[in-house]
Amino acid sequence: MKAFRLEAPGAPVLADIPDVRPGAGETLLRVKLVGFCGTDLNTWRGRNPMVIFPRVLGHEVAAEVVCGGADLPVGSSVTISPYTSCGACPACANHRPNACQRNQTMGVQRDGAMTEYISVPRENIYTGNLGLTELCLVEPLTVGFHAVSRGRVTAQDTVAVFGCGGVGLGAIAGSAFRGATTIAIDMDDAKLAIGAKAGAKHLIHTGREDLHARLQEITSGKGPDVIIEAIGLPSMFRAAVEQVAFTGRVVYVGYAKEPVSYETRLFVQKELDILGSRNALPEDFREVIRMLESGMFPVEEAVSAVIAMEDAGGMLAEWSEAPERFTKIIIAVS
Ligand SMILES: [Zn+2]
Ligand SMILES: [Zn+2]
Structure with missing residues (x-):
C-alpha cells in the first residue's frame, strides 16, 4: 500500500x-x-x-x-x-x-x-457525532485541552493563553468550554481572530499592545489566575511567571528551543503552581469531542x-x- x-x-x-x-x-x-x-x-x-x-x-x-x-x-x-x-x-x-x-x-x-x-x-x-474534518482536529485540540486540565481551569478563572497556533487554540477552546474568561495573546491578527471565534473574550496583540498593561486592565490589577504558554519562547516562559496572579497556575505546553533563565523569587513569593503538560489523556479526547459536538469551534477557519x-x-x-x-x-x- x-x-x-x-x-x-x-x-x-x-x-x-x-x-x-x-x-x-x-x-x-x-x-x-x-x-x-x-x-x-x-x-x-x-x-x-x-x-x-x-x-x-x-x-x-x-x-x-x-x-x-x-x-x-x-x-x-x-x-x-x-x-x-x-x-x-x-x-x-x-x-x-x-x-x-x-x-x-x-x-x-x-x-x-x-x-x-x-x-x-x-x-x-x-x-463522536462528528464529520471527518472535525474528527481530524480532535487530537491536536486535546493537547491544549490537557493543558487546561493541568491548570485546573474552572468557570471562576481568568485564563491567558500565550499563542494562537494549534495548541493555543485548543487551550482557548478548552478554557472557554469550561466557562472561564479567556484571553488570547498573539502577534498575528488572523490567528487572534480565530482565537476569538474559539471562545476568547479578550485579545492582546503583543506587537502593538503592552502585555502587562492590558492583562492588568482586564483582570482589575490582579493578573490572570492561569497562564498557558503555547509558544515556546524564553521571553514568554518568563512573562507567564511575571504576569500570573499571586497563587496562580502556570502551564507550560510548548518546548522552549533554548534554556530559559528566571527570577525564581516569583515562584516563591507568588506561591505558584508551575506545571508541565504533555500529550493528552482519554478524558481529554472525550472532552474535545463533546466541545466539537456542541458546535462552538470554528472548524472551517481553523483549517x-x-x-x-x-x-x-x-x-x-x-x-x-x-x-x-x-x-x-x-x-x-x-
Ligand atoms: Zn500534532
Ligand atoms: Zn509508561
Missing part, C-alpha cells in the same frame, strides 16, 4: 509499504484524513530529536472502520489516540500514561498514519489548507518557508 514517508529531513517519497495485519485486540481502519502540525514541520526540518528516519508521518487522523466489532460498525467514522504507554513506568503507575517514559507516538518514534490502512488498539479509537497526499512534500517545503501562513494543514489520504 501507498505511504508518505520522509527518508531524511526534507526528503519525501510516496513509498510502497507492506500491507498492515491487525494484531490481537486491534481494529483495521482506512485512513481518510491526516493533519499536519508543528511536530511534523520540526520533523521535516530535522529538528525533532525523537524521530529516526525513514519515517511515515501522521498522528492526527480521521479514519473509517474496515473491520469492526459490536460497538464499532463497519464504515463508521473515528479518530484515534496516536500514543502508546508501557504500563510500568512511574507516569503509567500514576495513571498518567500521556507522559509515559517509553511513549511512542505515531509518526514520531514509530510509523504513522499517512498510508492507506492502519491497525489500532480498540481502546485508542474514539467516535488552513486541504491537499492530496502527493502534494504533502511540497506543502511541507512551503510551510517551512512561511510558517506563519498556516495553522492546520489536512491531507486527504483516500
